[in-house]
Amino acid sequence: MKRSKFSGAGQDDRTLYAELQRPLAEREISMIQMMAEEGQSTFDIWTQGGRSGCANYTQ
DSSP states (O other), X not given: OOHHHHHHTTOOHHHHHHHHHSOGGGOXXXXXXXXXXXXXXXXXXXXXXXXXXXXXXXX
């Protein structure tokens, strides 16, 4: 997620990025993993050379 999108939703993005630096057990914002299989298949395509189809990919 782009920082500007999070901030545009009425949240201070500094809070989110600081939270991500903390160990999971110490985070105040609960986080859950979702769509692991879909994410893995997309990552596999990307790591196998399919990067050119990524919208923000630069070499």
